[in-house]
Amino acid sequence: MNLLIRHGRVIDPANALDAGADVLILDGVVSQVGPGLPAPVGTPTVDAGGRVVAPGFLDIHVHLREPGYEYKETVATGTRAAAAGGFTGIACMANTNPANDTRAVTDLILARARVEGAVRVYPIGAVTRGLGGAELAELGELAEAGCVAYSDDGRPVMNSALLRRALEYAQAFGKPIVSHAEDAHLADGGVMHEGIVATELGLRGIPATAEEILVARDIALAELTGQRIHIAHVSTAAALRLLRDAKARGVPVTGEVTPHHLVLTDDALRTYDPNAKIAPPLRPKRDVEACREALADGTLDAIATDHAPHALADKEVELDQAANGIVGLETAIPLCLTHLVGERVLDLPTLIARLTVGPARVLDLPGGRLTPGAPGDVTILDLDREHRVDPGRFYSKGRNTPFGGWVCRGTAWMTVVGGRVVMANGIVTVP
Amino acid sequence: MGLKRKDLLEIRTLEPAEIQTILDTAASMKEIAGREIKKVPALRGKTVVNLFLEPSTRTRTSFEIAGKWLSADVVNVSGASSSVMKGETLLDTAKNLEAMSPDCVVIRHVASGAPHILARALRCSIINAGDGMHEHPTQALLDLLTIREKRGHLEGLSVAIVGDIAHSRVARSNIWGMRKMGMTVRVAGPPTLIPAGVEELGVKVSHRLEDAIRDVDVIMMLRLQQERMTANYIPSLREYARLYGLTLDKLRGARADVLIMHPGPVNRGVELAPEVADGPYSVILEQVANGVAVRMALLYLLLGGRSAEVAA
């Protein structure tokens, strides 16, 4: 597909670009970026009208729920949600049913994506069989099938010896392991952050230490094996201290953070709202501030939503019984623009870096930049557009978000995948 | 002047003046228990549903008597708490009940926050009869009434609450209630059973029973919540009873006129020696009597005015 995007403010952190320019995509691939580009006759043209034109955003932590939990989300609905939210590529986790621990499941996901996917889908395979934490999955086969990384996300790999073997074994395939760093024993039974709010609400808490302990362990194993570990959804100041220190020492470790951990504190649980129940839990202010700092200074490489759709029945129960997770694809950009850039935590190019080149580097994904030859994926932002979060209008099947009704300033205006417009003005258009 | 609210979910958000109103009203209602015909027509025609999804004979009976003495129609619904086991969610159960137009639902549930779910979803009044580890407001109110009766006032008195504070909704409600009424509160127990950040609620923490009970006006012993504990909070019942159980011997270090309280049921020989539970300092039975009065007062204050629907 060909597409010419005119008159945009092109911000491409990978190429240190922030200037008025046009972007020309030919045959689904970036051809040229520069002012006043000529295009072949008949090339579809989009006038960005001064809006921000960035490499297509990547979300490397999404739960598509298919196979097995199609009542919560499918590849079709999840990728539409991604397109609506301004994402051109997503990496999907392995905690499906059956788990993505064999090529059969990877093939299924990729087949669905080919036929029904609105954006690019990069499957993440399981580290252990059935996510049981006991036996290695066939990492080689998973890599051959197209998995870009391995993760038991949803659960930690508690057995350190097993994780070490996994890291060593995965070396042959060059794919990183993504770690859900939460000590299962310390976290057992907890539904929110352990602190004064949990005490007042009479809810069992998960101490920050549950994250700190496994992050320390993961960093040590990355050091021991020399293999890459990426820490999913970091949420505590303690873990960030360890991450910063490890990076300074040259340990191959990276980290991501979710928008909700950058915006909400554990006070969000005060109304016992099951839509605020997540793992890792929302933390107190000082941890939120530490996450913001770490995102700004690069200790955290990427923003990833941990998009976790659930059906109403899974959430509208007593807090102890409610499923963990928030949908994030369709709220990420408005929230980040309003509360990170708008509150001067990050400047816009840094935010864009954390959504493009940052995640691309973590998982070695094509894209995240507008270099000629890169995939023709573009996200165009409207920084002034006021946007009220309305879960009733989500493309995702999941409506579980604590941000319903929030008013934000700034949204994704257009999503382009391989030169084809898949979202314009909030409407997803996929054949 | 009733309570300007639809529900009684927690002490934490009550004003001291509201607590005062509830206690005064309860005190006025006590004489009904002494009558031969224990009935007044105040809530005639009102329906109160006791939705007890966590086992409790004592509290449920207390609410039932309270409703019946006020001439309300009381319906008891009990069952397993886990909505997963029942197959029907709490919300579904409640909406089904609402279709039968109750004026009030009294709920006890194993999950903290369950009454809040009902209060948001139902139009009728909701009274929290104990939710998980969160609060047990009527217990704290009857405790305050008992202390006020015995001592004549509340402000300036000191209380030691001893036991499994971390998992106790009675402790939480009492801490809120007592602090609001100007009392000093100490909590004592094994460090593993003291919840994170509890000092921020304005209480002093002690790990020794003997220190905690010295010079206080009231000692409140909590039931060791066996059913709520997962492993390894304490090494054994034996050690707990030895260190934190209240015996006559340990009482020697307390004031001569100290009041001993317990929300019941008592684990005799664990947190309270039988001689103490049955002894002269104990006001445990008064607590039970006051429980009916407090629950009558609440039903009257919440339902004795125009229903929320009509008033809206």
Add this chain to the structure above:
Amino acid sequence: MTVREKAQVLDEQGIERALTRIAHEILERVGGTDGLALVGIRTRGVSLAQRIAERLRAIDGAKVPVGALDITLYRDDLGLKAEAPVLRATEIPFPVSGLTVVLVDDVLYTGRTIRAALDAVMDLGRPRMIQLAVLIDRGHRELPIRPDYVGKNLPTARREIVQVLLHEHDGQDRVVIQEPGA
């Protein structure tokens, strides 16, 4: 609601005399203080009952038991007011069965308070007889209730308010008619 005083209908002496006369009338009609009890309806009825009991003692020498009745739980308008009315305690520390109970209230108006008081007393036992003494009867009955002893009959308009002030509660002894408005 602001009210203004329109007229005074009884001064301190007037109240004295009325209560004394009522005490004599009770003795006469009931035939002595045996088996007699006074139950004042909260709040001012209680003070009036105590004053009548003092006079009975002065005249007859006997101590007539006095109880205090709160009729809030028996009101027929519970559930019509926005909030539950303030509840005070009922203190009748003697059994009422078999006694002649004289209810005492300050103002008799629609009769609904007395109807509630009758129900309340009947819930406590079975008196031999119940009679009613009021300081002021202002008319406008809505139920078939009539007083046995009246301090003063006072025709009033519905919009008027009859306020009995007693030194036990209000620091002065007077009965006044008030009208809403400045």
